[in-house]
Amino acid sequence: MNQMKNIVILGATGSIGTQSLEVIEEQKGFRAFALSAHSNIELLEAQIRAFRPVYAAVTDEEKAKELKIKIADTDTKVLSGVEGACEIASHPEADTVITGIVGIAGLRPTLAAVEAGKRIGLANKETLVTAGDIVMAKAKETGSEIIPVDSEHSAIFQSLAARVNKENYETEISRIILTASGGPFFGKTKEELENITVAEALNHPNWSMGAKITVDSASLMNKGLEILEAKQLFSVPMDKISVLVHRQSIVHSMVEFADNAVIAQLGTPDMKLPIQYAMTYPERLPMEGNKLDLTQKPLTFDLPDPDTFRCLALAIEAGNTGGSMTTVLNGANEAAVSLFLDGKIGYTDIVKNIRREMETHQVIANPALEEILAIEAEVYKRLAK
Ligand code: NDP
Numbered sequence: 061m062n063q064m065k066n067i068v069i070l071g072a073t074g075s076i077g078t079q080s081l082e083v084i085e086e087q088k089g090f091r092a093f094a095l096s097a098h099s100n101i102e103l104l105e106a107q108i109r110a111f112r113p114v115y116a117a118v119t120d121e122e123k124a125k126e127l128k129i130k131i132a133d134t135d136t137k138v139l140s141g142v143e144g145a146c147e148i149a150s151h152p153e154a155d156t157v158i159t160g161i162v163g164i165a166g167l168r169p170t171l172a173a174v175e176a177g178k179r180i181g182l183a184n185k186e187t188l189v190t191a192g193d194i195v196m197a198k199a200k201e202t203g204s205e206i207i208p209v210d211s212e213h214s215a216i217f218q219s220l221a222a223r224v225n226k227e228n229y230e231t232e233i234s235r236i237i238l239t240a241s242g243g244p245f246f247g248k249t250k251e252e253l254e255n256i257t258v259a260e261a262l263n264h265p266n267w268s269m270g271a272k273i274t275v276d277s278a279s280l281m282n283k284g285l286e287i288l289e290a291k292q293l294f295s296v297p298m299d300k301i302s303v304l305v306h307r308q309s310i311v312h313s314m315v316e317f318a319d320n321a322v323i324a325q326l327g328t329p330d331m332k333l334p335i336q337y338a339m340t341y342p343e344r345l346p347m348e349g350n351k352l353d354l355t356q357k358p359l360t361f362d363l364p365d366p367d368t369f370r371c372l373a374l375a376i377e378a379g380n381t382g383g384s385m386t387t388v389l390n391g392a393n394e395a396a397v398s399l400f401l402d403g404k405i406g407y408t409d410i411v412k413n414i415r416r417e418m419e420t421h422q423v424i425a426n427p428a429l430e431e432i433l434a435i436e437a438e439v440y441k442r443l444a445k
């Protein structure tokens with residue numbers, strides 16, 4: 061790589077964000093050009109002092125004011141609000157935008173980056189679940205490259221890169237096989253899930269991640285969202301996407317081709333690989349960290365249990381219905397998980413709330429951005445009561 065690449069990290073204070081900064085620290089050739097956060101200005105200040113970005117964007121207006129005072133002695137310019145995040149995401153000098161904001165809040169900044177034709181390292185899967193048609197169409201129009209950071213989708217992207225001839229895409233791929241760790245409740249019965257506590261849901265066996273995605277991993281909603289994410293990223297129909305529970309999280313996902321060849325990407329569970337790959341693609345750079353030792357544990361694969369993990373079934377249902385139904389699924393899940401984390405509803409209420417919202421929703425076939433945002437807001441408001 062001959063030229064320094066300017067990286068914008070949306071959600072720099074989160075799990076994806078901090079690991080993206082570690083990649084920048086460990087690799088030459090990348091610069092933290094701009095960082096965004098929502099509320100954690102203490103960590104953001106430390107990051108600013110360590111990485112000296114040109115811009116920092118804080119979506120919470122009050123916190124932005126506080127940060128401005130704290131870092132008055134530095135050269136970093138502080139922007140505020142969603143507009144600030146959109147501004148750094150679409151800045152003319154930005155090369156790659158890592159979207160590490162959690163939830164629907166990532167939609168507008170991601171779209172701003174796509175509209176500006178940036179390379180996206182996409183972690184914020186909720187954006188594709190809720191507005192994938194709009195985002196992918198815009199990316200096609202502007203030439204914005206969307207490189208997945210989600211480990212499964214990065215694995216699929218890497219497996220697809222094995223094809224030299226990029227034509228016949230639709231007929232050559234016969235199936236995408238997403239692997240799932242199964243989360244902390246694998247093997248449990250419906251009854252055993254009744255009294256799950258927040259601490260139990262936050263105890264993921266293989267990955268250390270933000271709270272929302274950790275709960276989604278426990279309920280298998282994460283895998284449901286990932287099916288919808290894969291549908292958008294790789295433009296494959298729902299019936300070509302399947303899920304296998306793979307407890308060891310070594311095989312990160314696979315593609316089965318028309319000639320029955322299955323190509324997979326394997327590695328130790330470490331998000332820094334997909335983050336780095338999104339920055340360096342199509343090149344690969346050496347990386348610190350554990351090499352995979354396949355002699356250490358057997359690899360196992362099981363079918364998921366959608367009767368117990370109803371969130372997975374609901375996500376598949378929403379994907380088959382299409383239109384605005386995936387927006388409702390995503391919005392209701394986000395609102396319900398937040399209530400669960402705040403101790404306001406029980407674990408099994410998450411799925412009940414999502415189901416109720418889906419059952420009462422009048423589907424819009426091709427919702428516009430304003431309609432998507434309005435549906436999200438309505439669902440949020442209803443569930444918060
Ligand atoms: P975290 O909760 O660790 O971090 C979330 C980030 O988003 C923080 O920087 C937070 O800012 C910011 N944020 C929160 N609310 C808002 C808001 N309203 N507006 C703007 N920014 C906001 O999440 P993760 O890093 O775990 O996940 C981020 C995304 O990446 C999710 O979509 C997740 O599904 C996806 N992902 C994550 C993986 C992982 O390993 N963590 C793996 C695969 C995908 P602050 O802290 O300052 O409030």
Ligand code: MG
Nearest residue numbers: 210211212286
């Ligand atoms: Mg994943």
